[in-house]
Amino acid sequence: MGRVKLDAVDRKILSCLQSEGRITNVELAERVGITAPPCLRRVRALEEEGYIHGYHANLDQDKLQFGLTVFAMVGLHSQAESDLQAFEQHVKNWPMVRECYMLNGEIDFILKIVAADLAAFQEFLTSELTPAPNVASVKTSLTIRTSKHAPGVPLPEVS
Structure with a gap:
């Protein structure tokens, strides 16, 4: 994609993924107001451009006995x-x-x-x-x- 500047849709995508990394592409597209195929292309471009470094589970350290x-x-x-x-x-x-x-x-x-x-x-x-x-x-x-x-x-x- 090679975009220099993020637009409002990109920022919405990043915000959604940051708060809920396991969201489906269809739900993400609905939340940001675009259809699923261009949403997936944008997510992949954001990953390739280094805006997204990965997806992680937020683990409960107390339950895992790291109190x-x-x-x-x-x-x-x-x-x-x-x-x-x-x-x-x-x-x-x-x-x-x-x-x-x-x-x-x-x-x-x-x-x-x-x-x-x-x-x-x-x-x-x-x-x-x-x-x-x-x-x-x-x-x-x-x-x-x-x-x-x-x-x-x-x-x-x-x-």
Whole structure:
């Protein structure tokens, strides 16, 4: 398709898919006000152009016995680009780390970690994270509860 700018229909498609990834193409087409064949072409084009990276199930971490969420603020000894990239590659091998962001300021990275319980997290902290190459400091905060969880981006509501 090769479009440079998204139109209103594309934005509606993205909004619908972001909130309900398993919607059928027919239902999606109805919601955005076009017929099914061009809707499917648009979805495929949005996927090919990289607007859509995938479709994921939102799992209940408590039911799956991952009742602990921790945010870890990591400081590195060196902020040379090669050292930052090496740490990011290291993080990719830790399944308990669900998100990793490089930050500007005192802290180099913030990690979102899920664990079955405090003991499992402490094991990860002492055997994996703290001794990892180039790690200078780790400060952690255990979550009490989640007040809002809205993955994605704030696209306008579909009318």
